[in-house]
Amino acid sequence: MKKLFQSYQLNDILLNNRFVMAPMTRSRSSQGSVPNDLMAEYYGQRATAGLIISEATQISLQGMGYAKTPGIYTQEQVEGWKKVTENVHQKGGHLFLQLWHVGRVSSSKINGLQPLAPSAIPASNTSVYIFDGAPNNDATFISVEDPKEMTKKDIQQTINDFAAGAENAIEAGFDGVEIHGANGYLIDQFLRSNSNIRTDEYGGNAENRIRFLMEVSEAVVKAVGKERTGVRLSPFIKFKDMDDPEILDTIMLAAEKLNAMGIAYIHLCEADWDDAPEIPYPFRKELREKFKNTIIATGNKTPSEGEDLLEQNLVDLIGFGRRFLTNPDYPERVRQNAALNEITDSHTLFGGGDARGYTDYPFLS
DSSP states (O other): OTTTTOEEETTEESSSSEEEEEEOOOOOOTTTOOOOOOHHHHHHHHTSEEEEEEEEEEESSSSSSTTTOOSSSSHHHHHHHHHHHHHHHHHTTOOOEEEOOOOOOOHHHHHSSEESSSSSSSOOOOOEEEOOOOOOOEEEEEEOOEEEOHHHHHHHHHHHHHHHHHHHHTTTTSSSSEEEOOTTSEEEEHHOTTTTTOTTTTTTSSSHTTHHHHHHHHHHHHHOOOGGGEEOOOOOOOOOTTTTTTTTHHHHHHHHHHHHHHHHHHEEOOOTTTOOOOHHHHHHHHHHHHHOHHHHHESOOOOHHHHHHHHSSSOOOOSSSSHHOOOTTHHHHHHOOOOOOSSSSSSSOOOOOSSSTTTOOOOOO
């Protein structure tokens, strides 16, 4: 595992290794979507990752799709996140905040608002969750609601919200931000021809469908700098009713434009279930040719699989999600080839008011 444990220069940030703690929604924020002391402890425990990317964080109340997820649009939220960044930095770690707008993947039962989307097309077979006193503090899943097609004013407001969220993240002490353009959420909805049937400059051909992503990225770069801006994309993920035969060409066009913009990285969110499709070598090779800066790959990889991608120079950093969830000292466990903690109680994955299943996973003795 020589490559995984090498340091890595991410622009002016020296990462201690090439492990990335991938973003994972845990729904632990306090009232008002404010990060809290428990979250600060959780992230601080995992500061041995070369880079932490925070859980998805909504840029506005409109952008919220699940209960108890954190925000980055009020001063109280900024102050809450400062506890997180200070704890991680004190322990020698680095972290980016993931900027999130869920688009049509929402319900008025979450935020009191009708969801917005590029087109008024609901996502079939798609749910979000609330907490309504179910046994074991479980999340209760509810169907998403029909969205409203975004007006030009809505689009501009959302672009402004991404930029403001980025500025707030830097004020909160983050080393940078990641624009969430993956997994069927708002930006991904604009990218895909089956969820975006607009007839204006934001819909139709691929050049138009990437326009929203590019305008968001330009606004964020202007707000915090290209060296502090990453983008997450998920070309091979089709859940949330996102099966688009044109998406690979669209993603590659976006990668070329993002390369010209000079952003810090592209983060590939890859399917992480057992029979998930492998990302084909030709796609990885073409992406490497068209995007010259850092590439992160995340998707239930073993350390040896990650090492192989690093050795082939197809990616630069490897993201791990669930392994960091249950193993706060995951890099050291890999180094020692030590046994791994497994999920002890699935009821604690989303939500919970205490340390159980969140900050109580043991470290190596």
